[in-house]
Structure formats: structure tokens, C-alpha cells
Amino acid sequence: MHEISLIRTVFNTLEAEFSPEELSRLQAVDLKVGLLSNVEPILLQNAFAAVTQSEGKYETTTLNIETVPIEVYCPVCDKNSPVKDYKFACSCGRPSSDVVSGTELLIHRIHFAEPASVRSA
């Protein structure tokens, strides 16, 4: 869908949370993208390259994308099952639309280089 705006949201989110000094040391951002999020990892990588180049920032930052499979919860078995062929059901056969994973669109982990003062100490 709208991969460019998602990448801008990643940067806006980071800029709201961290200082310019911290972000100058940003090395990598790990995203979790669920299979139900309608977001295509390759297009997200392309959008990341396009935005960093056109805006001239975060050019040394790496984007890592982990896709998350779809799982549903079954209250009878009290367990999660993977969804296969878009059949939203527990492995016991009972249907369930209680999706516990697969809709994620998260910044999962952020990597910074240590500040220069720490390195020299």
C-alpha cells in the first residue's frame, strides 16, 4: 500500500522519541510486518532507499524486516495455531477469527552506535 508514507512514519516516530544526537548514531531499524498488514517487504525496502536518498538523511541506516506469520487463538484448546491457505481455524478444526499475530506493523528494535564519549572511555 502506501510504503513511502509508512517509511516517513518510521522516521517521524523515531524523531519524536530520540534526540538528533542519538539519531545521528542510528545504525539499524528492525520492523515486524505481519502477513495480514498488506505491506510488501520489498516495496518497503525500495521506499526506504528512496526516502533516505531524497531527504539525504539516515543514508547509513539499515532497515531489517521480519515478516510475521498469521496465527489464531482457540479458546477451547487454549493454544495458537498457524493459519494455512487463509483458513482461519485451529489445528483442532474449530474456526477462529481471534487473530493473535499477523497484523503487526511495528518498530521492533532499534540499533545505535555507542556515543563517542563512551567509546573513548
Next chain:
Amino acid sequence: MQKIQRSSKAARGTVTCDNTTMHLLKANDFVADSIRKQMAAQNILLLNITSSAGSGKTTLLQETIKRLGGQINIKILVGDLETERDADRLRAVGGDALQIVTGGICHLEAQMVWQAMESLNLDGVDLLIIENVGNLVCPASFDLGEDYRVTLIATTEGDDKPKKYPRMFLTSELMLVSKVDLLEYLPFSVDNVVADARDINPDIDVMELSTINGTGVDAWCNWLLNKVAEKKEAASLAAS
């Protein structure tokens, strides 16, 4: 936003923030919650109507206004990339409609609805319907604060759509199979489409509909009236 935990287990020379929960659609969901609260305060039922382009959303809403316009107070927000055509069609049958022109954006976001609501007089309104941009992909991810999401699938689209666009059918409470007057001419199986939709969402309600021969239009209007009444009942229970 949750305060981020800074992990001490990072590799040498790096600092890592682990397991953050910074949701990229958080801004949208925050505004959607504000819409939900305002709708609850004013006892207004809010629907988000989605489908592919050309499945009959506007035609269904024209018919709905003709049938229910004298019974309940309905307002409509309609999203399209360009033009006021849909709002004009709804006004032509007496509807009170406001067009949101997205200027190329393929879905409505909660912020667009929130801003449009400022231009609507919602006093005494029973039902606010949002007609989303015709698209089964992106609108599925954007909560607009609705009570119910209603998705149309026209017989002319083919009966394979639910599994191709699972998130939309997963997040809808009601699926309307539209243009059923054409069933005799088309290789479309209502049973197949319902089975596929229920593989994804076992709780989804289904109605068959045709605004040409009138199939299901009464059932749709009754569903709307019931949901409007339920919303008001819930509000009066909460107030007592």
C-alpha cells in the same frame, strides 16, 4: 507511547532498544478512538462501507436514503480520489452527503474523517455512513472509529475475492453480495463466496442484495434500523 526499554545486552559498540511497541498506524488509531468516543457521546451509529470500485456502494446508499430518509436522520461522508460525483448522486436523492477528496490517497484515514466531521452538523443524527474509497486493500488497515464495517462484493467481480483480500473480510461484520439479479448470467457461486469468507471470519453476517430487483433491500434497511436502535439502547443503559 510506551517508554522504550534500553537493552544492556547489545553487541559491543552498539546500544539496542529491544521489543519496542511503536505501532506505525498508532496515530490513525488514536484519532479513530476519538471518533468512537464522540459517536458514543452523541448516540450515532457509525458505519464504514468498503468494497472494490464499482460494486454498488453509492447505488445502495441512494436506495437507503430513499427508503429510510423519512424515518431516521442519516448523514454520509464519501471518499474518492477525485470529483464530487458520488456526493452529487447522493444529494440528488435527498441525501445529506459530504465528499472527502483524497487527492490520490487510496483509502480514508481517521484524520480525514475527523476533519470532515467538523463541517457536519451532527445534532440529532442517528446514522453516519462513511463510504470508503473503492479498494479492498488499504482501507482494511485503517480503523475509522466505526461500529460496523460492511463490505460489498458484487457478483460481477467473481467469487474468489475473500481469499485474495483476507484482511478486509476478517475485519468486516457484514458482507453484502450485491448485483444478485445478474447471478443467472454469471459463473458466480454465492455458496462459494460465503464459504471462503467464513474460512477467514466465521462470524461474518451475509446478505444478498440487488437494488435493481429489490432483493434484500428490506433486510438491509431492517438491519440498519436494528443497529441504530441497539446503539441508542446501549447509550441509555450506560446513562441509567
